[in-house]
Amino acid sequence: MKNYTFGIDIGGTNIKMGLFKITRFELIEKIEIPTPNIDHATTIFDAVIHLANEFLDKHGITYDEILGFGFAIPCPVKHGYVDVCPNLHWRNIDVIQAMQNRVPDHVKVVVSNDANIAAYGENESLDIPHNNAIFYTLGTGVGGGIIVEGEIIEGRTGAGGEIGHMPIFETNEICGCGKSGCLEQVCGTKAILNQARRLIPYSQTILKSEHLKVKSIFDAAKHNDSVGLKVIDEMGKYIGLSASILAVSLDPDVIIIGGGIAQAGDILLNSIKKHYQQYARFNTINVPIVLAKTGNDAGIIGAARYSMKA
């Protein structure tokens, strides 16, 4: 019986790994280690196997009971293959092949981009998983993933779901992607702080430009602070607009808002919903917009769930 599966989130700084019991999808144990920084490809896969063996020994589990390894990788991934991953210094890495060489044949290996994996996992973690989901991950960067008929949209090069770089407004400022007007330029951490700092000198506010944090802005908004409310309204506007564009194009069942910034909770969610309603057309006006559930473990949960996909 395949009772267990692994979810692994490979980041540029840390590797997170979890062992999950498949029945009732229970996290048995997780660990976080620094990402090895020499001879990255080989060392990372060896480190994963080393951690897996430790978990198995500790819990008295054999490989016969392991369904698979799911991986979340911080770059485009197409059919398990990575062309270039700057964060990991990878080039031309076949993740599936590399792992299959290290585990028994019956063990399944699946892999996708980290935001796409989070999209898959957050949808599967809803009370009722849907067939068609659009997922936003809001943080330092803004990313996302699109699920259609239960499948991650990887696209031509594995870059599907890069919705943080949808051109969505006019500006002369250049985004990290080299173009301008990206959603990330109004909803990423830096944009949120800049927007607040622009407003503070001209507003009645409890916020101060020095040592400003995103959380302070959202907390202020919850106390009806004018700057906090304006920042959240601006975020809601552009996320709502972008979601309405994707919704009329893809006709999804659900829109899920995740990432660290989504911890702002209902105040942000309600702002997104309000603006979305104004922009949405046809039946897409009824698409539910919900907060993601899994929090910091989105990567390992999504990766483990992806390994369980039929």
Next chain:
Amino acid sequence: MKNYTFGIDIGGTNIKMGLFKITRFELIEKIEIPTPNIDHATTIFDAVIHLANEFLDKHGITYDEILGFGFAIPCPVKHGYVDVCPNLHWRNIDVIQAMQNRVPDHVKVVVSNDANIAAYGENESLDIPHNNAIFYTLGTGVGGGIIVEGEIIEGRTGAGGEIGHMPIFETNEICGCGKSGCLEQVCGTKAILNQARRLIPYSQTILKSEHLKVKSIFDAAKHNDSVGLKVIDEMGKYIGLSASILAVSLDPDVIIIGGGIAQAGDILLNSIKKHYQQYARFNTINVPIVLAKTGNDAGIIGAARYSMKA
């Protein structure tokens, strides 16, 4: 041997039907009849069977040689089912069931929305069909279809691919969909004519506001007429922008421009490409943008090709 298949394009005004030879995908014969306007569901399916039998008799073909019937329907279609189709006065019609009741069991029945069928057919008609395609149909209305990994994106309610109603610019004018800022409001026939009429009084132009036709505007543009060029530039801007939004979200292999207005040809295509390049991010800047090939028979060709889908 299943050597033949039918493609049927059901419109509010006419029904077009073609018999295709599968080898080398050859149109054997086509016919166009007015759409029956009483007891629509039953009469339409009976009319289709009647035409099919006439084709079969004429060409000495039996149902044993027929692979299937593909249908294009002018409304959202989900898994062969139509909730409401105002153009056909249909409610709760199971197209697949209705046709299966009228043909031998081995005959395959497939159906989807007309723009989605055109998207499928135009992609399959390219020299090299792609897995991931975004299709625009430009005409009185602006619509489209999205193909991901060879499958039409129907979405939750069958309304996937309604890209003509992406909110893409700010305006107070209300679109037929009840909202504002739709792509159709800058690129549909009416918008093109209005835009030219606004420019004509203030421009050196050979165009006149009376009896103005879209074709005259494009013809004028080909002779460097300032109004014609401005209209095409505006269309290229918004189609290019919308395509770049879809491209960064879906990472397609190709973007296909079809519909009657696409007969403007290279002058429109080049304008779209120019603006797309400015807006496109990452690798999506390399996505080819091409004109659709099948012209007026897009519906029956797409429907027939969809019936041939593995």
